[in-house]
Amino acid sequence: MSSLITNIQGYSIHDGPGIRTVVFLKGCGLNCLWCSNPECISPYPEIGFIKTLCTKCGQCATVCPNEAISAKPGQLPVTNRERCSGCGACSAVCVQEARVLYGKPMSVDEVFEAVKGDQLFYQASGGGITVSGGEPLLQPRFVSELLRKCKQADIHTCIETSGYGSESALRQVMPYTDYILFDLKHLSSALHRRYTGKPNELILNNAKIVISSGLEVLFRMPLIPGINDDPQNIRATADFLYSLGKKPIAIQLMLYHQLGKGKYESLDKPYPLAGLSALEPEQAETVQEMFKARGIDCTISR
């Protein structure tokens, strides 16, 4: 069994307890305007092109089996995305690493081996693996098998999910999961659809399932100025969390940033939120206070 992996990132310290390794999968059911991992949205391999690294040598065009790249001497190569199959031939010859293959097929065992190396640091810090993406719930067989292996090896397991996956997928993955990072983007289903492409009922229902499962859950809310930071949505979110249960619910605010911008350019995709500026932690403090006032344990990720 294999899956397309865009990155395996060691020493990740912001995605669950302790020192973790985050495995980024490819493919997501949502298409959020603020997504900082645009290379993880499509379930197929893609080629990124970082033009500042390109020396215009033209090698990429000569090896492309689909004739998707046109390179004129002295000019940057242009990729015809319609023709590109993401085969990776161009990135294999690109000496400058200007052409990057997003999505490398890896088996469960290969990913496990890569993750296992940091066991020393997981044990000392209470860390482990975090499967992110992309959406882990879109690949429940791969993810549950990977996490099962990790648990067997005494590695703490975590998934980072948008919640947008089938209930059965969620139930397939949960038994092998110690900790869930669960995103809440907007409480209004209509607005959720506008900003992410999909309504939120499935997500809210899954949120109830994970809470009632008794697993450790940290909700996360990407705080996007003008999109979901209005008092009405914050109150609605707080009410929803409050309604979820007996034990105190925690939410972490993820501040909007533009670090992903370069990746959009590399994919020849427009950056949807051009013009919006990144948030500073201080700007999120009012929102934090609103959650706290409702008895929700709210932190700001930094």
Added chain:
Amino acid sequence: MITKSKIDETLLKRIDNLELSDRLFDLKHAMFSAQRKVSVDRIKLAMESWMETEGEDIEIRRAKLFKRILEEVPIAIYNFDIIVGRETEHLVGAPLFLDQVGDAIPGIWDGTDGLDLTQEEREIVKECSRFFAGKTAPDHVKKAWHSLVGTWAEDVTEAKGSDPTPDSGYFPGITCRALWEKILSKGMRGMIAEAQAGIQRFQEMKETDINKYYFWQAAIIVCQAMIDYAKRYAKLAVSLAEKEPDPARKKELYEIAEICEWVPENPARTFHEALQCMNFIIVGRGLEAMYPVLIGRMDQYLRPYFEQDIRDGRITLERAAELVGNAITLWGMKTVVQVGKTQKQTHQFSYSINSINISGVDRKGNDASNELSYLILHMIGLLRLSSPTVLFSWHSQTPRWLLLKALETNYLTKGGIPLFENNEHVVATFVKDGTPVEVAREWYGQGCVTPILPTKIDHNGSEGKGAVNVAFILDLTLHRGVSQITGKKIGIDTGDPCSFKSFEELYEAFKKQYSYVVNRVLWLGTVAQSVEPQYLRFPFNSCIAGPQCMEKGQDIMITDETHSYGISDRAIVDTADSLLAIKKLVFDERKLTMPELLQAIDNNFEGERGEKIRQMCLNAPKFGNDIDEADYMVRDVGEFSASVIYAYQNPFGQPCKVSREGLSWHYFGGLGVGALPNGRKAKEPLNDGSISPMRGMDKLGPTGVLRSALKAGFKESYASCLNQKFSGSAMQSAESREKLAVLIETFFKNGGQHIQFNLVDTAELLDAKAHPEKHRDLVVRVGGFSAYFVMLSPEIQDDIIYRSEHGC
């Protein structure tokens, strides 16, 4: 023995709340924006004195030279000083040491020195250069080497095969901290009494070694000179007080005068006196010789004074903080003018090598962390100083609260301060080499990561034995002993690599070549140690820093069994990666023939074929990615190198130690090394640190690098140097610092030796490069040595920017 008292948590909280006082703000601001000024006063006085004492004994001559300087060098007190004393009258000034290094300021004769000197001052420098040329210790060392091996030493220097040498910023001398406990408890008066006792004994016992007698005479001269120098400040403070309109400052100046009247002549009684005494001693050392400012474990020496004054209410915490801040700023910003050829590769002025240790254990092995350790870290964080180097001596009992404070300081200084070193590894290594464990526990940092003992006089970094360039020796091996860069034959002919039938044959040739070069470097270094004391003595440094000099009546420059020797074998990772690439490409996988590979290297990977071969070389397994064969190759080269070095014994039967430090040497060292089979092009920088992966070649992030470093081990070395670069988010929050603390602890518990973190973002670096004036206090570390970013040369800046972009 102080029994371990409970840590006063309220005091720690109060320290956390301390802010930068106006005085310290002014001091820091003034010193940062001050024009760094070369001062010719010291060297002029030295020359005059040397002329007058012609024909006298050398120990006495050097003592009189010191006295003359201390009597007449201009002094100043600035209105924000509460700790007084600088080597020059300038806010940030650098004296010259032509009497120690000879005619060694590059460009002084053709006017390209770039120093901010008036015509008159430049004439003085020239006159002194002319006067001392040919007379100094390095000049005589060069002559000795010449008669032994012809131009070999110069050829090695030219090819950057070893460092430092008389041509590359070498200064004869030793590196060890002052005997702080003794100085603070006895004062100069106590030292004089010891010298007098020596003289008396000499007379009574009718001893015959006149050198001892002269030494004690010299000791009295220099200690008295130190006392009188402090009294000059006392007098100046009084005269300033008389004119001072502000009553608070007036009172302060009178206090300063009283303190300077008392220390360093007498034992320090208060925290303020202790710090003032230390500063005078440091200034005195800095006027006698171009020396590192080694402070050592100040949270131990000063602890009794601090605790007693705080407990008895003799001082407020705020005042104690100001004193610490003032002293550390002065020590950190002590500036020297670079001599020799290194200056073209790095920078013309540099901060003197200096180091403060924090934490560690006491002689019984108990944790030595205390509130003063915490305060020192806090003040360095507030002042955002890049210098002095702060060595955090971690051990398994180091409290988490202090480690977290250290990481907060690291975050505030934006990197490298403090560096973290594994105390347990250092102690174990000293014990393995025969040091009693109680003594081993008292080690301190030499300036970067190299540990030394207070019972020894250390010669690390001097006499051409600071470093040997391992990658350079591989270069020689691949070219039958000829340097690719200079074209000169420096090594021996170890055979034509194209005729080698196996990797083992090549590796053997490298080992032969290595033994030849290293043994010659060590031999010449040891010869230098016998030459130097004939032409250079340091009576003041002997009194205050030589553990047994006073008792023996012997100058610190004269070597014996109390002297310790060490060398840094650098660029091991480059060498191991290159050897492995040859093994894989030529012998295992046969993708290339040796002639093909050598041709590509000799052409610096030029042309299409060359570039293709370079890619194959780059794709060979590299250290830093948890790949067994790459990591074990590093371990193997390291162990071999150490075995050669340890086997070299000095005339007193002491083995040479290995300590793998970094500094910014990898730029300098890289200039002498042709293209390498690891894919590095000719003259490009070598790897920084000593156990850092090849630039841009570690793909797993910091934990992957750490795993590789643990496998490579370097257990045979007293220290190694691993630099890690992080973006701000890795250290900004308390939570992320907790995780970093775990990373450090895990690394060290499993045998790691050293790690330090730089923290910068690319945008800031680029802006700092374009607008240095706005980023004067931006701190970065270059391989174990700290510097302000704006002081670095453009190519070093580019490298840091590169690392920032590709960082974690």
